[in-house]
Amino acid sequence: MSVRAGDFDMVTASSGPDLTRALNVVALYAVVAVLGAAFWVQFAFDNLPCPLCLLQRVAFTMMAAGLIYNLKFGPRARGYGIVLLGAAFGGAVSVRQILLHIAPGDPGYGAPVFGLHDYTWAALIFGVAIVATAIVLLFDRGLSAGDAPRRLGGLAWLAILLGLLVTLANAALALIECGFAVCPDNPVTYQLMPSLPSLIPF
Amino acid sequence: MVMSGLFSLVVVTMGLTLAERPRAALVLFTATLILAILTFRYHATDTLAISL
Numbered sequence: 001m002s003v004r005a006g007d008f009d010m011v012t013a014s015s016g017p018d019l020t021r022a023l024n025v026v027a028l029y030a031v032v033a034v035l036g037a038a039f040w041v042q043f044a045f046d047n048l049p050c051p052l053c054l055l056q057r058v059a060f061t062m063m064a065a066g067l068i069y070n071l072k073f074g075p076r077a078r079g080y081g082i083v084l085l086g087a088a089f090g091g092a093v094s095v096r097q098i099l100l101h102i103a104p105g106d107p108g109y110g111a112p113v114f115g116l117h118d119y120t121w122a123a124l125i126f127g128v129a130i131v132a133t134a135i136v137l138l139f140d141r142g143l144s145a146g147d148a149p150r151r152l153g154g155l156a157w158l159a160i161l162l163g164l165l166v167t168l169a170n171a172a173l174a175l176i177e178c179g180f181a182v183c184p185d186n187p188v189t190y191q192l193m194p195s196l197p198s199l200i201p202f
Numbered sequence: 203m204v205m206s207g208l209f210s211l212v213v214v215t216m217g218l219t220l221a222e223r224p225r226a227a228l229v230l231f232t233a234t235l236i237l238a239i240l241t242f243r244y245h246a247t248d249t250l251a252i253s254l
Contacts (some may be wrong), residue, residue: 051245054205058238061212066232069219078224082231089238096246164216171209180203185245 020075028067029158035166042199047110048187052097056122059090064163091126094119
């Protein structure tokens with residue numbers, strides 16, 4: 001019987017592949033929920049996303065792509081790398097947007113939600129995602145144990161389907177909002193469908 | 203158009219992952235990230251003419 005160095009690691013032994021998979025599914029649902037909340041804010045408050053807001057949404061979908069990678073192939077350094085790069089990019093964009101509006105008296109962009117603007121919430125969530133991913137990497141046994149991919153359960157497939165759908169919906173809405181030109185810095189209408197808000201029942 | 207393209211690239215990345223093409227997915231993700239960074243740079247410097 002061969003003995004590996006990781007067999008004596010009490011910390012990594014405490015977190016098996018099943019727990020890691022479950023965490024990836026939960027994280028994917030969380031990303032879908034964040035993007036769904038962004039849709040709600042967009043239509044309920046008539047809050048058209050600016051270019052930096054759209055880039056933050058792109059970052060969330062990148063994180064979803066990393067989580068789907070982990071679900072499909074088993075927990076892998078590459079999957080976590082994709083999640084971290086997406087979160088780091090989104091964090092840079094959201095902090096940049098906070099700094100744009102940091103001057104006293106600046107009302108910020110869009111309506112605040114629960115006391116904070118969208119981009120401030122986004123910065124907090126990206127920060128939490130980076131820390132959470134780092135913690136999972138610290139305790140993840142699957143990376144060192146060569147965890148093989150397994151059949152995905154119904155909840156995992158539902159999360160993947162929702163992730164795909166919400167990303168597709170973002171692609172369609174971004175096209176409707178920006179049209180075929182560069183997105184305006186302060187959008188006031190949907191370029192390809194100005195009557196879109198009246199069609200959404202919020 | 204660029205924003206919609208970025209989302210579309212992520213969708214294709216997810217599709218390649220589900221089609222068990224991990225290398226292609228990784229390459230496309232890298233391209234998407236580079237394009238996103240360039241778009242960020244364009245909008246971040248264009249908004250208030252502040253240099254990064």
